[in-house]
Amino acid sequence: MRSLRDRLQSYKKEMALGGGETTLDELVAEAESLSGELPESAVERALPGMELETPYGRCYCRDVRFDVLSSHGHYPLARTRHLPLAVLYQVCKIKEEPVDWQEVCFFDTETTGLGSGAGNFIFLFGIGFYEDDEFVVRQFFLRNYAEERALLYALSELLGRFRAMVSFNGKGFDWKLLETRFTLARLPLPPMLHLDLLPPARRLWKKVIANCKLITLEQEVLGFARVDDTPGKMAPELYFAYQTDGDARRLTGIFTHNVHDILTLATLSAHIGLLVDEPLHRATHPEELFGLSRWYAEWEQGDSSEACLVKVSQMEEQDYVREALWKLSLIYKRRGLYERAVLLWQELLDGGGMWQTAPRIELAKYYEHKAREHRRALLLTTETIEIVQNRRSALRSLSLEEELRELAHRRERLLRKCGLDRSDGA
Known part of the structure; x- marks a missing residue:
């Protein structure tokens, strides 16, 4: 007589082939009558x-x-x-x-x-x-x-x-x-x-x-x-x-x-x-707050987006603080709150990396187009060109070349607005 395990194996093969008359219930009943339980492997x-x-x-x-x-x-x-x-x-x-x-x-x-x-x-x-x-x-x-x-x-x-x-x-x-x-x-x-x-x-x-x-x-x-x-x-x-x-x-x-x-x-x-x-109570990592801030911006919930960035700006990790201040400055710029934006750009000038250039560029734009202080804008643009040129000497890239061309174009425009030529400087 075949073992119950063999019977179960045959049952599976029969089902795979679409044939067989024995049902699983019948096999279970047989198992209970023979041994009281199914094989442990079933x-x-x-x-x-x-x-x-x-x-x-x-x-x-x-x-x-x-x-x-x-x-x-x-x-x-x-x-x-x-x-x-x-x-x-x-x-x-x-x-x-x-x-x-x-x-x-x-x-x-x-x-x-x-x-x-x-x-x-x-x-x-x-x-x-x-x-x-x-x-x-x-x-x-x-x-x-x-x-x-x-x-x-x-x-x-x-x-x-x-x-x-x-x-x-x-x-x-x-x-x-x-x-x-x-x-x-x-x-x-x-x-x-x-x-x-x-x-x-x-x-x-x-x-x-x-x-x-x-x-x-x-x-x-x-x-x-x-x-x-x-x-x-x-x-x-x-x-x-x-x-x-x-x-x-x-x-x-x-x-x-x-x-x-x-x-x-x-x-x-x-x-x-x-x-x-509850972002201000639940989020603990700056990246969480940055992600939440982007969501709120997409959903046109500006106050909540700003609140997330303000919380990051109050944390201890300086890299995250600078990024939060930068993002806040752009929010204020979009809202036309230039006084707030300028304060943040000036605060960011002492930072390294992108913070040496990005805030200077924004300040130069502000002084040229909003405050109409062209000489101040020219000074900031010249400083930025020097920083980018020093960076280019260490790292060649197409993005740096493009940035230099844009800065040079801005400097030429500001020289004309100041009534200066290239030899006069700022």
């Missing part, structure tokens, strides 16, 4: 879940549930759904009217490769969503390739409940691959608004931490350290091994990894939203 035991019936056969999924008061890093999961969705829509550049959190899901995939072509499969698809007082992560698992159409059908049924999804680089990878799989399966994919957190994360933390990978943000920004988690880069190899011998125990870390990714999407959404809502 996915149904290693990763307990449920089978779903679809018009295209059965597929497998499991739910992992969390109380919304449980924390992931610095935040309880409940914090996210108290955030106005309009904030996330703004940072993700979505112009449609915000929906309710009950119509939003978080998604992440594990795949057999990094491409979006026909040979790359999604073998684990996780969707997180709020359900009453719980946060549910539903994971659809491709036990064998023959089940893909059934899995995609069940997935589309769930996605149909939502109008927007939150991902991390999902717009550029996961969703494109999902579109490919649905096209090949000849199934419709529900339309969905896409809130991709990678671009806003880069704006806030690209210069703050080593990289903007989700796991790095999780550790450095959200204060969460993973346990019993298998890195995503190992997922294809482990899945192929499972397809060979049917031992699902090696996949538990991949499922945990997928759950962690989705929980991080939820709490990262909360963190970004709180930074936008």
